[in-house]
Structures are given as C-alpha cells and as structure tokens.
Amino acid sequence: MEQEVLGRGLRGIGELTPPPGGAGLVEPVLQAASDQGRLPVVVHGSAPTTAEDLTTLATLARRYAGVPLVISQLGGQHWMQAVELVRDTPNMYLELSTANVVFAVRVAIKEIPDRTLFGSDAPYGDPVLARALVERVTSPGEVRARVLGGTISELIGFG
Template identity: 80%
Template sequence: MEREVVGRGLHGIGELTPPPGRAAMIEPVLRAAADHGGLPVVVHGSAPTTAADVRTLSALAGRYPRVPLVVSRLGGANWMEAVELVRDNPNMYLELSTASVVFAVRLAIKEIPDRTLFGSDAPYGDPVLARAMVERATSPGEVRDRVLGGTIAELVGLA
C-alpha cells in the first residue's frame, strides 16, 4: 500500500472484483485503506457481485467508517438494495455507470445526492449518454454539479 498506492500519489484503490459470494475478501484492503488515512475503495457493483455481496459490503463499511466505499455500476441488478444500503451507510457511495433505467439514476440521486458519483464505464459505455442521463434525472444546480464531479473531487482531495 505504501509503495504502490500512496507512494505513486494515487488517491484511492479499485476497482476490486471479488468472486461471487466472496465480498468479505476485500476486508484487508479496507483495513489498509483505513491505516493510510481513509483512502477511497471502489468495488465492482454488478455481476459477478451478488445481492449478498452488496450486503456484505455494507457490513464492511460499518466496520471501517473512515474509508469511503464506492459501489460501482449502480449495484447492477441489485440497484434498489444498493441505493438503500448506501443511503443508510454514511461512508458508502454509489457510482452510476451502466445504469440502464433513468428511474434508477433519478432514485439514487434523490436518496443520496451527496454520495452519488457520475460514471460511464468508458470505453464500454458512452460518457455522453451517461452524462445526458444524469442531466435528464436532475435539474441544473448544486446536486447535478456534485454528481458530475464535485463529490468525487472532494472524496479524493482535489477540491
């Protein structure tokens, strides 16, 4: 961690993708992130991540409250549960890449406006379409600005 992350000037760790049903495997990474000032950790949120894995991530977030834990891809097929779990855990964040339903984006932003992060999954996803979905789901202003970059800038110490 000291040499490969902090030593290289990186601002976080990820995207980690544990095997299905094995999200608990990331605990040593969370412990190391906590030991290094609470570096953000990004975990793959869609398949192979299961609903049980999303719940495990929530429990782990509770054990490492100084570590921002980002669930990517809106939690995949488990997006409704991911929104609820992130909403209820103040150190969890939800990244929006690969969202296929504007309602899911709208709900995530409504429930957790300060902890929802823009993502496009480029080169597999289209950044312009992903941004348009966020713009469609929000009004111009502070919330949109936070989702489109303000929150991540704060999270990694760039703001």
C-alpha cells in the same frame, strides 16, 4: 500501500472485483485503506457481485467507517438494494455507470445526492450518454454539480 498506491500518487484503490459470494475478501484492503486515512476503495457493483455481497460490503463499510467505500455500476441488477444500503451507510457511495433504467439513476440521486458519483464505464459505456442521463434527471445546480464531479473531487482531496 505506501509504495504501490500512495507512492504512485494514486488517490484511491479499485476497482476490486471479488468472486460471487466473496465480498468479504476486500476486508484486508479496507483495513489498509483505513490505516492510510480516508483512502477511497471502489468495488465492482454489477455481476458477478451478488445481493449478498452488497450486504457484506455494507457490513464491512460500517466496520471501517473512516473509509469511503464506492459501489460501482449502480449495484447492477441489485440497484434498489444498493441505493438503500448506501443511503443507510454514511461512508458508502454509489457510482452510476451502466444504469439500465433511467428511473434507477433518478432514485439514486434523489435518495443519496451527496454520495452519488458520475460514471460511464468507458470504454464499454458512453461518457456523453451517461452525462446526458444525469443531466436529464437533475436540474442545473448544486446536486448536479456534485454528482458530475464535486463529490469525487472531495473524496480524492481536490475539493
């Protein structure tokens, strides 16, 4: 961890993609991130991640409450569950890339405005369209600014 992550100037770990049903495999990484302080860990949220995996990740996040755990891709097809789990788990965050439904982005930002992160999944997604989506479902101001960069800046020590 000290050599390969911190020693290279990295500000977090990820994106981890455990096999279906294997979210528990990220626990040693969460332990190592905990040992280093508030080092964020990003876990793939779309397939192959299952609904059960999201629940496991929330359980692990509660166990390692000092570690920011980011679920990417809005939780994929399980976006409603992801929003609820992140809302109810203070050290979890939700990254918005690859949203299939505009309503999902609107709900995520409304429910967890301080723990929702912009993402585009480039090169697979389009950063301009992803930003336009966030701008479409938010008003100019603090919430939009947090989603588009303020929250991640705080997480990685730039805010």
